[in-house]
Amino acid sequence: MATIYQVAERAGVSLSTVSRVLNGKSTVNQALKERVEKAVKELDYRPSSVARSLANNRSDSVGVLVPELNSPFFGHLMQTVESTMRAADKHVIITVGRNCLATEKDAVEFLISRNCDALIMHAEALSDEYLIELNEKKLPIALVNRQIDDLPDACSSLNNEKGGYLATQHLLELGHKNIAYISGPTEKRDAAQRLEGHKRALNEAGIAVNTQLIFNGDYSEEDGKVGLLELLARDIPFSALVCANDWMASGAISCARDLGMSLPHDLSIVGFDDVVFAHHVFPRLTTVSNPIDKMAKEAANYILNKVYGQNNKLQHLFEPSLVVRESTMHHDA
Structure with missing residues (x-):
């Protein structure tokens, strides 16, 4: 090798x-x-990535932290x-946080030790204060599906409260009045916000x-079954x-059919995320x-702007929409 x-x-x-x-x-004579x-062409020379990183103080790699790997969503x-x-000639290093404070911190320290230029994270357990300090003192971060007021430009998030509202409002419009709800772990911001949206829809309809x-529940398929x-x-x-x-909706559907229910005649079911x-x-x-793909792209573009000097147009807050299929139907009281 040359x-x-x-x-x-x-x-x-x-x-x-x-x-x-x-x-x-540009300071080199033509x-x-x-x-x-x-x-370079005659020798088929390929610059070492290590040498490049030493020259420009960058590794051209970005760390990515996700809660788990076995999920279509992530x-x-x-x-x-x-x-x-x-597409921007950068690479990613992926770690898993498992929604555990110690594991997420270990993952962040690992990514820093790998000389990542920045971090893109879907982090649940790490505190706002920790993330703000990380961004200020160590390296730039971008957050997916999370909003921190002191880091507005670094966050891309969904209006989860509105999403929860849309799900329940759809059922109310179909004539349902007795509506059950299987929540995600309410210590998670998105789960708590979705539940608040559900409650707002009921309150607006005059239903206690x-x-x-x-x-x-805990967002798992098993808790969809257990919950039902x-x-x-x-x-x-x-x-x-x-x-x-x-x-959880998938687990509930499976459980309902095992119990002999005819869906949606006996029970209308609505989910959240629209995964594959x-x-x-x-x-x-x-x-x-x-x-999630749009939020992830915004996080990546933010880092490309912040660290690598690109000029991508950014959007930070995303709106959910209802996708109506066959698991819900009109209810005659």
């Missing part, structure tokens, strides 16, 4: 001249520039960030919130169910669209 010394020798110039040409400096470029996030960065029709069984065991009639994500399997379950799932 070295930078061989390029300098072939071109008859100094190492510093070769370095300036390779780094795109004739010398052409000699270096000719030598798969979209990772795929979008990677493809956006790859019955806490016995709310089950606190628990709600049914409370022996309070309901004709519709809102789940705070599609995984939402239109493969039976009946196909009515859900709320969560544009």
Whole structure:
């Protein structure tokens, strides 16, 4: 493999001249520039990424922190960030935080140790204060699906409260009055906001919130099953169910069919996120669209602007929309 010394020798110039040409400096005489470029081509020289990083104090790599890998939702996030960065000739290093404070901190320290130029994170456990300090004192960060008032430009987030509202409003418009709800873990901001939207829709319809029709789940498919069984065991009639994500909705659908229910005749079900399997379950799932790919792209573009000098147009707050399929139907009181 050719070295930078061989390029300098072939071109008859100094190492510093070769370095300036390779780094795109405009201070090089055009004739010398052409000699270096000719030598690079003849020798098939490829600059070392390590050497480049030493020269410009950058690694051209960005750390990505996600809660888990086995999720279509976070798969979209990772795929979008990677493809956006790859198009800009940057690379990503991915770590998993598992929604655990210690694990998320370890992941951040690992990414810093790998000399990442910036971090793109879907972080739940890390405090606002920790993230603000990280951004100010160590390296730039971008946050997906999270809003911190002191870092407005670094955040891309969804109006989760409106999403929860849209899900329940849809059922109310179909004539449902007894509506159960399986929440995500309410210590998570998005889950708490979706539940607030559900309650607002009920209040606006003049329906009192019955806490016995709310089950606190953990966003897993299993808790969709457990949640439905628990709600049914409370022996309070309901004709519709809102789940705070599609995984739990999928579990609830599976459980309902195992119990012999005819869906949506016996029970209308709404999910949240519109992940890829939402239109493969039976009946196909009515859900709320969560544009994670768009939020991830905005986070990547923010880092490309902030760290690498690009000038991408940015959007920080995204609106959800209702996607109506066959898992909901009109209810005759």
